[in-house]
Amino acid sequence: MSGAPVLLSEEYVQNCFHSYLKSALTQAKAERLLDTEVLSSAEGDLMITGPALCLYFAALRSTTNPPSVPLPRTSKSSTPPNDMSISNCPLAFRPFLTVWSQSVSTIQGLAPEHQHDLARIICGLQPLAHPPHSGLNAIAADLRAVAIEISMRRTFQDRYASDLQAAIDAGSEPQHRSRVKASFVPPPVYEPTSPSSRSSLRSPSPLPSSGASLRSPSPSPSSSSFRSPSPLPSPAILGPDAPAIEFIRETLYAALADVLERQRSLRRMLARDPTRAYFASVALAILDVSISSVMPAGDASHGEPMIRGVLDKTLTLSECPPELRPFMHELCEIGKMARDVAEDDTLIVVRALNEGKTPPPPRLDRVREVLRGGVGWAYDDHHERDGEADVGRGDSRRRTTSTENRAVAFANRINALALGMTKMRAFRERQDLVFKVLAGVTS
Known part of the structure:
Protein backbone atom coordinates (compact mmCIF):
# COMPACT_ATOMS: atom_id res chain seq x y z
CA MET A 1 0.00 0.00 0.00
CA GLY A 171 17.77 42.01 -22.95
CA SER A 172 20.32 44.65 -21.94
CA GLU A 173 24.02 44.50 -22.67
CA PRO A 174 26.03 43.39 -19.62
CA GLN A 175 27.74 46.78 -19.32
CA HIS A 176 24.38 48.55 -19.22
CA ARG A 177 22.67 46.30 -16.71
CA SER A 178 21.55 47.62 -13.31
CA ARG A 179 21.82 51.23 -14.41
CA VAL A 180 18.09 51.39 -13.81
CA LYS A 181 17.26 50.18 -10.34
CA ALA A 182 13.97 48.72 -9.12
CA SER A 183 12.70 51.04 -6.40
CA PHE A 184 10.31 48.58 -4.75
CA VAL A 185 10.59 48.68 -0.95
CA PRO A 186 8.78 46.07 1.18
CA PRO A 187 6.54 47.34 3.97
CA PRO A 188 7.83 47.14 7.57
CA VAL A 189 8.13 43.73 9.16
CA TYR A 190 5.45 42.86 11.68
CA GLU A 191 7.14 41.11 14.62
CA PRO A 192 4.95 39.84 17.46
CA THR A 193 6.50 40.76 20.80
CA SER A 194 6.72 38.94 24.07
CA PRO A 195 4.58 40.13 27.01
CA SER A 196 7.68 41.38 28.82
CA SER A 197 8.55 43.75 25.96
CA ARG A 198 5.12 45.27 25.47
CA SER A 199 5.62 48.01 28.00
CA SER A 200 8.39 49.50 25.85
CA LEU A 201 6.00 49.87 22.93
CA ARG A 202 3.65 52.30 24.61
CA SER A 203 3.36 55.77 23.18
CA PRO A 204 4.30 58.68 25.44
CA SER A 205 0.94 60.28 24.57
CA PRO A 206 -1.66 57.51 24.17
CA LEU A 207 -5.29 58.08 23.36
CA PRO A 208 -7.65 58.33 26.32
CA SER A 209 -9.59 55.35 24.99
CA SER A 210 -9.82 53.20 21.87
CA GLY A 211 -9.06 54.52 18.41
CA ALA A 212 -12.77 54.96 17.80
CA SER A 213 -12.69 58.16 19.86
CA LEU A 214 -10.77 59.84 17.08
CA ARG A 215 -13.78 59.72 14.81
CA SER A 216 -16.67 60.24 17.22
CA PRO A 217 -17.26 62.35 20.36
CA SER A 218 -17.67 59.26 22.53
CA PRO A 219 -16.48 55.65 22.32
CA SER A 220 -18.75 53.05 20.77
CA PRO A 221 -20.92 51.00 23.16
CA SER A 222 -18.72 47.95 22.67
CA SER A 223 -15.43 49.75 23.25
CA SER A 224 -15.06 48.24 26.71
CA SER A 225 -14.92 44.75 25.20
CA PHE A 226 -11.51 45.26 23.64
CA ARG A 227 -8.47 47.27 24.49
CA SER A 228 -5.09 47.25 22.84
CA PRO A 229 -2.34 47.20 25.50
CA SER A 230 -0.81 50.09 23.55
CA PRO A 231 -3.48 52.35 22.01
CA LEU A 232 -2.71 54.04 18.74
CA PRO A 233 -0.88 57.28 19.54
CA SER A 234 -2.92 60.45 19.31
CA PRO A 235 -2.44 62.36 16.04
CA ALA A 236 -1.39 65.54 17.80
CA ILE A 237 0.56 66.42 14.64
CA LEU A 238 -2.71 67.17 12.88
CA GLY A 239 -2.71 70.92 13.23
CA PRO A 240 -4.38 73.31 10.79
CA ASP A 241 -1.50 72.95 8.35
CA ALA A 242 -0.98 69.20 8.67
CA PRO A 243 -0.28 67.52 5.32
CA ALA A 244 -3.22 65.79 3.68
CA ILE A 245 -1.39 62.47 3.70
CA GLU A 246 -1.20 62.60 7.50
CA PHE A 247 -4.91 63.33 7.75
CA ILE A 248 -5.87 60.37 5.56
CA ARG A 249 -3.32 58.13 7.26
CA GLU A 250 -4.57 58.90 10.78
CA THR A 251 -8.20 58.56 9.68
CA LEU A 252 -7.47 55.08 8.33
CA TYR A 253 -5.53 54.01 11.39
CA ALA A 254 -8.35 55.18 13.67
CA ALA A 255 -10.70 53.03 11.60
CA LEU A 256 -8.20 50.18 11.89
CA ALA A 257 -8.59 50.27 15.67
CA ASP A 258 -12.36 50.04 15.22
CA VAL A 259 -11.98 47.05 12.88
CA LEU A 260 -9.83 45.15 15.37
CA GLU A 261 -12.32 45.96 18.12
CA ARG A 262 -15.16 44.32 16.17
CA GLN A 263 -13.34 41.39 14.53
CA ARG A 264 -12.24 38.71 16.96
CA SER A 265 -11.09 36.52 14.09
CA LEU A 266 -8.60 39.19 13.01
CA ARG A 267 -7.20 39.35 16.52
CA ARG A 268 -6.75 35.58 16.45
CA MET A 269 -5.12 35.86 13.03
CA LEU A 270 -2.56 38.29 14.47
CA ALA A 271 -1.05 35.37 16.37
CA ARG A 272 -0.77 32.90 13.47
CA ASP A 273 -0.39 35.16 10.42
CA PRO A 274 0.31 38.74 11.57
CA THR A 275 1.20 40.21 8.16
CA ARG A 276 -1.99 38.85 6.58
CA ALA A 277 -4.01 40.12 9.54
CA TYR A 278 -2.52 43.59 9.18
CA PHE A 279 -3.33 43.89 5.47
CA ALA A 280 -6.84 42.55 6.07
CA SER A 281 -7.33 45.14 8.81
CA VAL A 282 -6.12 47.99 6.58
CA ALA A 283 -8.39 46.87 3.73
CA LEU A 284 -11.42 46.67 6.04
CA ALA A 285 -10.51 50.09 7.47
CA ILE A 286 -10.48 51.52 3.93
CA LEU A 287 -13.94 50.11 3.32
CA ASP A 288 -15.21 51.51 6.62
CA VAL A 289 -13.78 54.98 5.93
CA SER A 290 -15.14 54.99 2.38
CA ILE A 291 -18.64 54.30 3.73
CA SER A 292 -18.70 56.35 6.94
CA SER A 293 -16.31 59.24 6.25
CA VAL A 294 -16.53 59.97 2.50
CA MET A 295 -19.19 62.53 1.64
CA PRO A 296 -20.36 62.32 -2.00
CA ALA A 297 -20.12 65.41 -4.18
CA GLY A 298 -23.88 65.92 -4.05
CA ASP A 299 -23.85 65.99 -0.25
CA ALA A 300 -20.79 68.17 0.22
CA SER A 301 -21.00 71.93 0.50
CA HIS A 302 -18.00 72.33 -1.80
CA GLY A 303 -19.68 70.40 -4.61
CA GLU A 304 -16.92 67.76 -4.65
CA PRO A 305 -16.16 64.59 -2.66
CA MET A 306 -14.98 65.26 0.88
CA ILE A 307 -13.57 63.16 3.71
CA ARG A 308 -14.58 63.92 7.28
CA GLY A 309 -12.03 62.17 9.45
CA VAL A 310 -10.06 62.35 12.66
CA LEU A 311 -10.72 65.23 15.04
CA ASP A 312 -13.70 66.17 12.82
CA LYS A 313 -11.36 67.62 10.19
CA THR A 314 -12.42 67.65 6.54
CA LEU A 315 -10.50 67.33 3.28
CA THR A 316 -11.73 67.85 -0.27
CA LEU A 317 -10.23 66.34 -3.40
CA SER A 318 -9.03 69.74 -4.65
CA GLU A 319 -7.21 70.33 -1.35
CA CYS A 320 -5.08 67.23 -1.86
CA PRO A 321 -1.59 67.63 -3.32
CA PRO A 322 -1.39 66.24 -6.89
CA GLU A 323 0.53 63.11 -5.88
CA LEU A 324 -2.16 62.15 -3.35
CA ARG A 325 -5.25 62.83 -5.47
CA PRO A 326 -5.29 59.41 -7.18
CA PHE A 327 -5.45 57.73 -3.76
CA MET A 328 -8.21 59.99 -2.44
CA HIS A 329 -10.11 59.72 -5.74
CA GLU A 330 -9.98 55.93 -5.50
CA LEU A 331 -11.11 56.05 -1.87
CA CYS A 332 -14.09 58.18 -2.93
CA GLU A 333 -14.88 55.82 -5.82
CA ILE A 334 -14.80 52.85 -3.46
CA GLY A 335 -17.24 54.71 -1.20
CA LYS A 336 -19.57 55.35 -4.12
CA MET A 337 -19.37 51.70 -5.18
CA ALA A 338 -20.03 50.53 -1.61
CA ARG A 339 -23.16 52.69 -1.41
CA ASP A 340 -24.36 51.32 -4.75
CA VAL A 341 -23.76 47.76 -3.56
CA ALA A 342 -25.66 48.44 -0.34
CA GLU A 343 -28.61 49.78 -2.32
CA ASP A 344 -28.55 46.70 -4.57
CA ASP A 345 -28.46 44.47 -1.49
CA THR A 346 -31.56 46.17 -0.13
CA LEU A 347 -33.45 45.77 -3.42
CA ILE A 348 -32.46 42.10 -3.64
CA VAL A 349 -33.71 41.46 -0.09
CA VAL A 350 -37.02 43.20 -0.77
CA ARG A 351 -37.50 41.31 -4.03
CA ALA A 352 -36.69 37.95 -2.42
CA LEU A 353 -39.09 38.55 0.48
CA ASN A 354 -41.86 39.60 -1.89
CA GLU A 355 -41.36 36.35 -3.80
CA GLY A 356 -41.32 34.28 -0.63
CA LYS A 357 -37.65 33.35 -1.03
CA THR A 358 -34.75 33.43 1.39
CA PRO A 359 -32.56 36.47 0.62
CA PRO A 360 -28.94 35.72 -0.30
CA PRO A 361 -26.18 37.03 1.94
CA PRO A 362 -25.59 40.75 1.25
CA ARG A 363 -22.81 41.27 -1.29
CA LEU A 364 -21.21 43.90 0.95
CA ASP A 365 -20.94 41.29 3.71
CA ARG A 366 -19.29 38.91 1.24
CA VAL A 367 -16.83 41.64 0.28
CA ARG A 368 -15.87 41.99 3.94
CA GLU A 369 -15.48 38.22 4.25
CA VAL A 370 -13.14 38.09 1.24
CA LEU A 371 -11.10 40.99 2.65
CA ARG A 372 -10.85 39.27 6.00
CA GLY A 373 -10.54 35.62 5.02
CA GLY A 374 -8.74 35.86 1.69
CA VAL A 375 -9.53 34.58 -1.77
CA GLY A 376 -10.15 31.03 -0.53
CA TRP A 377 -13.29 32.20 1.24
CA ALA A 378 -15.10 32.90 -2.03
CA TYR A 379 -14.73 29.26 -3.06
CA ASP A 380 -15.45 27.62 0.27
CA ASP A 381 -18.84 26.57 1.61
CA HIS A 382 -17.41 26.54 5.15
CA HIS A 383 -15.48 29.55 6.31
CA GLU A 384 -14.45 31.01 9.61
CA ARG A 385 -16.78 33.58 11.12
CA ASP A 386 -16.35 35.47 14.34
CA GLY A 387 -16.91 33.05 17.20
CA GLU A 388 -16.58 29.92 15.03
CA ALA A 389 -13.69 27.49 14.79
CA ASP A 390 -11.22 27.58 11.96
CA VAL A 391 -12.07 25.27 9.07
CA GLY A 392 -9.57 23.91 6.56
CA ARG A 393 -10.01 24.87 2.94
CA GLY A 394 -8.22 22.06 1.15
CA ASP A 395 -11.42 20.56 -0.28
CA SER A 396 -13.21 23.83 -1.03
CA ARG A 397 -15.87 23.92 -3.74
CA ARG A 398 -16.10 26.86 -6.09
CA ARG A 399 -19.02 29.26 -6.06
CA THR A 400 -19.89 30.46 -9.51
CA THR A 401 -22.55 33.10 -9.03
CA SER A 402 -22.01 36.37 -10.84
CA THR A 403 -22.73 38.20 -7.59
CA GLU A 404 -19.87 36.38 -5.87
CA ASN A 405 -17.49 37.22 -8.68
CA ARG A 406 -18.42 40.89 -8.39
CA ALA A 407 -17.73 40.69 -4.66
CA VAL A 408 -14.24 39.33 -5.39
CA ALA A 409 -13.61 42.09 -7.96
CA PHE A 410 -14.69 44.77 -5.46
CA ALA A 411 -12.50 43.24 -2.75
CA ASN A 412 -9.59 43.27 -5.23
CA ARG A 413 -10.07 46.99 -5.78
CA ILE A 414 -10.00 47.69 -2.05
CA ASN A 415 -6.96 45.44 -1.53
CA ALA A 416 -5.13 47.17 -4.38
CA LEU A 417 -5.65 50.55 -2.71
CA ALA A 418 -4.51 49.12 0.64
CA LEU A 419 -1.31 47.76 -0.90
CA GLY A 420 -0.69 51.03 -2.73
CA MET A 421 -1.16 53.15 0.37
CA THR A 422 1.01 50.98 2.59
CA LYS A 423 3.88 51.44 0.12
CA MET A 424 3.80 55.24 0.45
CA ARG A 425 6.58 56.72 2.56
CA ALA A 426 4.29 58.55 4.95
CA PHE A 427 2.40 55.33 5.66
CA ARG A 428 5.57 53.28 6.02
CA GLU A 429 6.91 55.72 8.60
CA ARG A 430 3.75 55.43 10.69
CA GLN A 431 3.27 51.70 10.03
CA ASP A 432 6.36 50.80 12.01
CA LEU A 433 4.74 52.19 15.16
CA VAL A 434 1.32 50.74 14.30
CA PHE A 435 2.85 47.30 13.81
CA LYS A 436 4.32 47.51 17.30
CA VAL A 437 0.97 48.53 18.74
CA LEU A 438 -0.81 45.64 17.03
CA ALA A 439 1.86 43.25 18.35
CA GLY A 440 0.37 43.75 21.81
CA VAL A 441 -3.20 42.90 20.77
CA THR A 442 -4.64 39.78 22.34
CA SER A 443 -7.86 37.88 21.77
Missing part, protein backbone atom coordinates in the same frame (compact mmCIF):
# COMPACT_ATOMS: atom_id res chain seq x y z
CA SER A 2 1.45 3.32 -0.98
CA GLY A 3 1.62 6.07 1.61
CA ALA A 4 0.26 9.58 1.43
CA PRO A 5 1.86 11.84 -1.19
CA VAL A 6 4.90 13.73 0.01
CA LEU A 7 4.16 17.44 0.11
CA LEU A 8 6.55 19.83 -1.58
CA SER A 9 8.29 22.23 0.78
CA GLU A 10 7.10 25.82 0.87
CA GLU A 11 10.65 27.01 0.18
CA TYR A 12 10.90 24.89 -2.95
CA VAL A 13 7.56 26.15 -4.28
CA GLN A 14 8.58 29.74 -3.52
CA ASN A 15 11.82 29.31 -5.46
CA CYS A 16 9.91 27.88 -8.43
CA PHE A 17 7.39 30.72 -8.29
CA HIS A 18 10.04 33.43 -8.32
CA SER A 19 11.83 31.70 -11.18
CA TYR A 20 8.61 31.84 -13.20
CA LEU A 21 7.83 35.36 -11.98
CA LYS A 22 11.07 36.70 -13.44
CA SER A 23 10.22 35.02 -16.75
CA ALA A 24 6.65 36.36 -16.68
CA LEU A 25 7.78 39.94 -16.05
CA THR A 26 10.44 39.63 -18.74
CA GLN A 27 7.93 38.29 -21.26
CA ALA A 28 5.46 41.05 -20.37
CA LYS A 29 8.19 43.61 -21.03
CA ALA A 30 9.03 41.97 -24.38
CA GLU A 31 5.35 42.07 -25.37
CA ARG A 32 5.18 45.73 -24.27
CA LEU A 33 2.61 45.05 -21.61
CA LEU A 34 4.99 46.55 -19.07
CA ASP A 35 7.91 48.90 -19.73
CA THR A 36 11.16 49.53 -17.89
CA GLU A 37 9.87 52.72 -16.31
CA VAL A 38 6.90 50.93 -14.76
CA LEU A 39 9.08 48.03 -13.60
CA SER A 40 11.61 50.34 -11.98
CA SER A 41 9.13 52.66 -10.31
CA ALA A 42 6.90 49.82 -9.04
CA GLU A 43 4.03 52.30 -9.18
CA GLY A 44 0.35 51.46 -9.35
CA ASP A 45 -0.52 47.89 -8.45
CA LEU A 46 2.54 46.20 -9.96
CA MET A 47 2.79 44.24 -6.72
CA ILE A 48 -0.42 42.50 -7.85
CA THR A 49 0.17 42.58 -11.61
CA GLY A 50 3.41 40.58 -11.46
CA PRO A 51 2.05 37.54 -9.61
CA ALA A 52 -1.18 37.64 -11.66
CA LEU A 53 0.85 37.50 -14.89
CA CYS A 54 2.79 34.57 -13.47
CA LEU A 55 -0.48 32.73 -12.79
CA TYR A 56 -1.71 33.56 -16.30
CA PHE A 57 1.39 32.14 -18.01
CA ALA A 58 1.29 29.09 -15.72
CA ALA A 59 -2.29 28.44 -16.87
CA LEU A 60 -1.18 28.51 -20.49
CA ARG A 61 1.60 25.97 -19.73
CA SER A 62 -0.53 23.53 -17.74
CA THR A 63 -1.05 20.20 -19.55
CA THR A 64 -2.83 18.02 -16.97
CA ASN A 65 -6.42 17.39 -15.96
CA PRO A 66 -7.15 18.43 -13.27
CA PRO A 67 -4.80 21.37 -13.81
CA SER A 68 -1.39 21.35 -12.17
CA VAL A 69 1.56 23.72 -12.29
CA PRO A 70 4.59 22.54 -14.30
CA LEU A 71 7.69 22.99 -12.16
CA PRO A 72 11.15 24.05 -13.35
CA ARG A 73 14.19 21.97 -12.46
CA THR A 74 16.44 23.70 -9.99
CA SER A 75 19.53 21.84 -11.24
CA LYS A 76 20.49 19.18 -13.77
CA SER A 77 21.11 16.64 -11.03
CA SER A 78 17.85 17.18 -9.16
CA THR A 79 14.77 15.10 -9.81
CA PRO A 80 11.80 17.05 -8.46
CA PRO A 81 8.20 16.26 -9.40
CA ASN A 82 7.17 17.44 -12.84
CA ASP A 83 4.07 19.23 -11.55
CA MET A 84 2.55 20.71 -8.42
CA SER A 85 -0.93 19.28 -7.93
CA ILE A 86 -3.44 19.41 -5.11
CA SER A 87 -1.94 16.15 -3.77
CA ASN A 88 1.59 17.48 -3.26
CA CYS A 89 0.91 21.22 -2.86
CA PRO A 90 1.93 22.66 0.54
CA LEU A 91 -1.11 23.27 2.71
CA ALA A 92 -0.46 27.02 2.86
CA PHE A 93 -0.73 27.29 -0.93
CA ARG A 94 -3.71 25.00 -1.57
CA PRO A 95 -6.31 27.80 -1.57
CA PHE A 96 -4.23 29.58 -4.23
CA LEU A 97 -3.90 26.45 -6.35
CA THR A 98 -7.62 25.65 -6.01
CA VAL A 99 -8.78 29.06 -7.22
CA TRP A 100 -6.14 29.18 -9.98
CA SER A 101 -7.11 25.73 -11.28
CA GLN A 102 -10.72 26.85 -11.79
CA SER A 103 -9.55 29.36 -14.41
CA VAL A 104 -7.11 27.17 -16.37
CA SER A 105 -9.51 25.49 -18.80
CA THR A 106 -11.28 28.79 -19.48
CA ILE A 107 -7.98 30.56 -20.22
CA GLN A 108 -6.76 27.77 -22.47
CA GLY A 109 -10.09 27.79 -24.33
CA LEU A 110 -9.83 31.47 -25.25
CA ALA A 111 -8.92 32.53 -28.77
CA PRO A 112 -5.32 33.84 -28.99
CA GLU A 113 -6.47 37.44 -29.32
CA HIS A 114 -8.61 37.09 -26.20
CA GLN A 115 -5.74 35.46 -24.29
CA HIS A 116 -3.63 38.49 -25.16
CA ASP A 117 -6.43 40.80 -24.08
CA LEU A 118 -6.60 38.97 -20.75
CA ALA A 119 -2.91 39.70 -20.21
CA ARG A 120 -3.56 43.34 -21.10
CA ILE A 121 -6.41 43.59 -18.58
CA ILE A 122 -4.19 42.07 -15.88
CA CYS A 123 -1.67 44.84 -16.66
CA GLY A 124 -4.32 47.56 -16.48
CA LEU A 125 -4.52 48.04 -20.26
CA GLN A 126 -7.60 48.16 -22.46
CA PRO A 127 -8.43 45.07 -24.57
CA LEU A 128 -7.85 45.32 -28.32
CA ALA A 129 -10.32 42.80 -29.74
CA HIS A 130 -13.67 44.02 -31.04
CA PRO A 131 -16.07 43.18 -29.66
CA PRO A 132 -14.27 42.55 -26.36
CA HIS A 133 -14.73 39.20 -24.65
CA SER A 134 -17.32 39.66 -21.88
CA GLY A 135 -15.76 37.12 -19.51
CA LEU A 136 -12.20 38.41 -19.34
CA ASN A 137 -12.74 40.79 -16.43
CA ALA A 138 -14.08 37.94 -14.30
CA ILE A 139 -11.06 35.74 -15.09
CA ALA A 140 -8.69 38.60 -14.36
CA ALA A 141 -10.46 39.22 -11.04
CA ASP A 142 -9.83 35.63 -9.94
CA LEU A 143 -6.15 35.73 -10.93
CA ARG A 144 -5.64 39.11 -9.29
CA ALA A 145 -7.36 37.86 -6.11
CA VAL A 146 -4.83 35.03 -5.83
CA ALA A 147 -2.03 37.47 -6.69
CA ILE A 148 -3.12 39.76 -3.85
CA GLU A 149 -2.84 36.89 -1.38
CA ILE A 150 0.63 36.05 -2.69
CA SER A 151 1.74 39.69 -2.54
CA MET A 152 0.82 39.87 1.14
CA ARG A 153 3.33 37.14 2.01
CA ARG A 154 6.56 38.46 3.47
CA THR A 155 8.63 35.90 1.56
CA PHE A 156 7.27 37.39 -1.67
CA GLN A 157 7.81 41.00 -0.61
CA ASP A 158 11.45 40.36 0.31
CA ARG A 159 12.26 38.95 -3.14
CA TYR A 160 10.08 41.04 -5.42
CA ALA A 161 12.66 43.79 -5.96
CA SER A 162 15.14 41.26 -7.35
CA ASP A 163 12.42 39.83 -9.64
CA LEU A 164 11.73 43.31 -11.00
CA GLN A 165 15.46 43.96 -11.43
CA ALA A 166 15.89 40.74 -13.40
CA ALA A 167 13.13 41.82 -15.79
CA ILE A 168 14.63 45.31 -16.10
CA ASP A 169 18.06 43.90 -16.95
CA ALA A 170 16.72 41.28 -19.38
